Amino acid sequence: MAAAETVKTTVEQFTAAGNVAFKDAVEKSLANLNEVNTHSKKNLEAVIASVTAATKGAEALGAEAMAFSKASVEANMNAAKSLAGAKSVQEVVELQTAFAKSALETYMAQVGKMSEIVSASMKDSMKPLNERVTAAVERFQAAR
Template structure:
């Protein structure tokens, strides 16, 4: 059996105290080191996320600008097309009016009822044929103007969908 003396008890207590203080100090140092690592990782992640958000905002802003430009381009094409269509309708109307006046004059100078009927039939047939031809031409021009005006918007819709899909896929 070992006998404890006040001196040996003091030595053991001092050693235990030193060991305990060493363990506490090591624990504190480990905690500080772990906290610093966690803070560093959190800071890096925050900076990375912020950069991604800013990039996404810039992409969205660029996409919005391109969409507005496409809308302006589409509107310009539609306005020019409407102007062309109006010009065609006015020209056709003028042609019909001219033909009607010419036929009216011919009817007034007709020498017989048979000639009046022939002039009237000829006028109606040619007017109907001209109307059908002009309606077909106006329809084709309308379809072309519509397709041309929608082309920039269609392109932007596709590009916008691709832009918006990127963050979801990443």
């Protein structure tokens, strides 16, 4: 009878230890799953922030292009009026030369503006993604 009770006690201890181990494993799994969900949520938020910044940059670039196009059409119309009112070939050449020089300078300034917009947009749209990559690298390094 004593042997049966010893076996029963051993089985109960083994079962209790197994239950505790199972409970600990489930709790750790749930904690890890929660951590992965949090990480995924932050990644999604970073992607949304990145797309939002890129969209704002594209809108700014489009608005700048439209404003430049409008100004260019007006400048071309004014140049055409000036050329039409020229009284000599010499005056036409001078007006055309001045217009070409002004148009080139304006175009180069516009290219600079648009490059700045693109650069700022890229920087703003990559920032949230870079932050998530940095956080992931730090997490992996801390885990080692």
